[in-house]
Amino acid sequence: MxxxxxxxxxxxxxxxxxxxxxxxxxxxxxxxxxxxxxxxxxxxxxxxxxxxxxxxxxxxxxxxxxxxxxxxxxxVPGCFQAVGLVVGMSSIRYTVTDYGSLVLEENRRSVQGLSPEDYIEELVALCRELLERYPNVIGIGVAVPALLDPLTGRVLSSSHLEWKNIPLKERMDSQLPVPVLVLNNVKASAMAPVQATRLESGKSSFYMRIGEGVGGAILLNGGLYYGESWTAGEVGHLCVDREGPRCSCGRKGCLEALVCIPRVLEQLGHEGREWSDALGDGTMVAEGRFNRTLAEAGGHVGFALSQVVNLLNPHSVTIDSPYGRYPAFCDAVRKGFEDQALTVPASQTGFTFTHLPNASGTGAAYAVILEYEKE
Ligand SMILES: [Zn+2]
CATH class of the missing domain: 1.10.10.10 (Winged helix-like DNA-binding domain superfamily/Winged helix DNA-binding domain)
Structure with a gap:
């Protein structure tokens, strides 16, 4: 042949x-x-x-x-498996799925105070253990909170991890028998709803995640659009209030500085706590204050999304955050959006509010499957 x-x-x-x-x-x-x-x-x-x-x-x-x-x-169920690893400051989370994205195993392993070199050794050791248990793994997706080049798998910088210029894919590929795919963690999360809703059929969408920071991803034809220097989709640094608070990027009034979880908790008088603790232990904030705060955040998110939709005209928008279960937030997002979006996309863009705390792992595993199927 x-x-x-x-x-x-x-x-x-x-x-x-x-x-x-x-x-x-x-x-x-x-x-x-x-x-x-x-x-x-x-x-x-x-x-x-x-x-x-x-x-x-x-x-x-x-x-x-x-x-x-x-x-x-x-x-055949289980004919192939894919692994998604999520690199965190204090732990590595891992997810093993089958070829249909059914989660077979999900867990985390503590890592504390490791140098980048030692951290990579830990990742490789974990992969070897998983490959022994799952012999038909087709690849490993690694989600990293970093600016990175997805083609070479080089981590350019990560303020969370204090990594700079680390050839992560090269190091892991040289020690493992299956290919490694390195993705930004928010971009990896964006793949999870694509899998769940079969957006891969070709529709475009915009994904926003609100957590400790605010990030986003543009999905075109079911795949990620990275931009020329891999920052496409960084919705957290759209300016929504030029007089607003200082952002982690050094600029003023970015969406992230106004609506990230630490900021909202601070406004609710629960600074420095976890969202689930602050709202789940009976020290609930007075309802009026709570709704006002979430409505204000929702207004900012809606305004930012109107700019995104006017520019990109996606088929749908997914907002992944713990706020989405509160009507005060969702209503304010829709209103803030409709006030500023052009009439046609405002009436035709579908909104989904969701909360997918483990999306990076399943998304990274799913990205491996799509990569495997590439021609
Ligand atoms: Zn910023």
């Missing part, structure tokens, strides 16, 4: 794999039609995968007395 034919065959195999993952169960004929391939080509691919335990045939289904029975094909 010449090189061109081999590449073509591999591309067709990946397309077929992706189709079965997203569609669930199809016959050879249906696969051939959807992929625009001959039935013979599909049969060769399917035969190979049945032989290696990746695909299985279901029970034949009667075609109503006409023609031959339909034989449904499915991926």
């Amino acid at each position: 010449n090189k061109g034919t081999a590449v073509l065959r591999q591309q067709n195999e990946k397309k077929a794999l992706r189709l079965l993952r997203t569609a669930g169960s199809l016959s050879r004929q249906e696969m051939a039609e959807r992929l625009g391939l001959s039935k013979n080509t599909v049969s060769v691919i399917v035969q190979k995968w049945i032989g290696s335990g990746i695909i299985r045939e279901g029970a034949p289904e009667d075609a109503g007395g006409v023609g031959r029975p339909r034989i449904p094909l499915q991926l």
Whole structure:
């Protein structure tokens, strides 16, 4: 087989794999039609995968007395796994999913005061343990709170971790038998709702996460848009009030400085605490003050999103934060948005409020699956 034919065959195999993952169960004929391939080509691919335990045939289904029975094909559960690691200051969180993004294992391991070199050794040791338990891992996604180059996997800088210019992918790739994909942690989180809502079908969307900081990601055609220097989607540093408080970036009035969790807790008189503790232990803030504070934050978020939507015109917006369960916040987001957004996108952009605290791990694992399927 010449090189061109081999590449073509591999591309067709990946397309077929992706189709079965997203569609669930199809016959050879249906696969051939959807992929625009001959039935013979599909049969060769399917035969190979049945032989290696990746695909299985279901029970034949009667075609109503006409023609031959339909034989449904499915991926074998657990045929492949993907790993997502989340690099944190005090712990590494890890998630193992199967090829359909079902979480098989999720846990964390403490790491304290390690140098970047020792931290990488710890990551590699954890990966080796996971690879021993899950022999069919296709890749490892590593989510890092950092500015990084996703192509080379080099971490340029991370103020959280105090890392600078670390060739993370290169170091890990050289010690592991499966490919490593390095992603910014917010960009990794943005992949989790894509998986859950099947946005990969081609719609564009904007994802915003409000936590200790505020970050975002632009998703085009189901994949991430990074920009020329990998900062596309940094919604936290849009200026929403030029007279506002000083931001961690040194500028004034950034969205992050106005609505991040530490700022809102401070306004509620609970500075320095965790959101879940401050609101879950009975020391709840007076309702009026609480609603006013969250409405103010929601107004800022809505204004920032109106600018994003006017510029990008995405199909939908996902806001991932612990505030989304409070109507005072959601109503203010919608109002702040509608006040400033152009009429057409204001009426057509779908909003989803969610809270996905472990999204970086599942998102990183999902990004590995998409990478594996790339042609
Ligand atoms: Zn800023």
